[in-house]
Amino acid sequence: MKLQRLFSVACIALATTLAVLPGGASAQTPGVLRVATDATFPPMEFTENGARTGFDVDMMNALVKAMGKRVEWTDIDFKGLIPGLIAHRFDAAISGIYITDERSKVVDFTEPYFAGGLVALVKSSSTIKTVTDLNGKKVSVQVGTKSVNFLRDNFPQITRVEVEKNQEMFDLVGIGRADAAVTGKPAALQLAKTRTGFRVLDKQLTTEAYGIAVRKDEPELKAAFNAALAKIKADGTYAAIVHKWFGASAQ
Template identity: 60%
Template sequence: MHHRRLFIGLLVAVSCALPMLANAQSADVIRVVTDSTFPPFEFFKDGKRTGFDIELMETLGKIMGKKIEWTDIDFKGLIPGLISKRFDAAASAIYITDERRKVVDLTDPYYPGGLVMVVKSSDASIQKADDMKGKKVAVQVGTKSVNYLKDYYPQIQRVEVEKNQEMFNLVEIGRADAAVTGKPAALEYVKVRPTLKVIAKPVSVELYGFAVRKDMPELTLALNAALQKSKLDGSYDKLVKKWLDSSAR
């Protein structure tokens, strides 16, 4: 009996220690989710995840003394993934919106962006946002573009796709008259697609932020502090120059 009690006592002690060990291990890890299909912010090159968001989050992790653990899913699943606590933060060219603030926390803005139109190079019929009325416009599910067009341009026929790449493909083959997406990504894409062009006049001006679980306010504060430090030590400017200066012009 004595041995059995001792054995049970050990089992209880071990089972109590396991969650503590798991927490101790995960305390140094930030689980970050992204959709790596959006160059120059996040994409795969030679089988490796890279881009401005990826390198900036890794830089912030180093400043905070934390390891970044990456997961890739479709953009529309990023916010639900934070709400369900599968992930701690999302880094995926996410625009700061009041709607998103209701369900997740957002860091200080880390880059100014905006929505632009991508059309065929030969198309002169679309020069400004109002010209999209009555036309077919491709947008990526779960992005700011969807609700922005719903709210401000209800006359547009939205063609909603899963992936960023699909939007441009639809414009190229004539199944959509335009695609609406973030400016840096649009400029990056048309560099290698001479059949497409970006309309200079923006549809809207937005700010990018990292999304964080609502129940982790300390992580939001730590990311903001690390972001501030990266701007002071020059590492932030180095990444902007590397990834965004050429596409932002």
């Protein structure tokens, strides 16, 4: 009985060892691409009726299909996307991630798949007209996003209110605990369109490019993504996804 128990324990230990790769990642299923996102950023990625949806979700599904694979999604807070990718918890990350010099030091990015940028969102009744009007005021930003560093480096007189979730930024503006939120243009425009009482300042703060993040030690995956992106642009799939989420004039 004792030997049988020892044998069972040994089998469990062996199975656990085989199921885990260096860096803490689970063994990958052939033909599956593990992709992480923070599905709280409509219209890029969000959940609706219990299902994950959005521009980035459609884009990734189309890319993976063009690569002859299927996607396995992981939901994670935005600030954990890059660390989780480096730790081999998943193979790629798509979540309205701007290609920046700072991020490019630790991960690689595909070719840009969409143009974006930072904007400021305020209440419709606000007298704020430009970002400089926010000096001395409170602005909500999401932890781990470019908004944090942008305000820190360019508008040090603005008091940043850093929150974990995208929706929290907007809620703080709505209840008056922040005078504005600085976030990506698609999300800000989506909120102003679907929720009354908000408007986006006319002048865009930055012009950015969205990219899919991959590890630096996997150039083949980066190349495969870029080839798939070229393929779906050539066959009309890309244009259809853009039109679905942003209209005919988005690109």
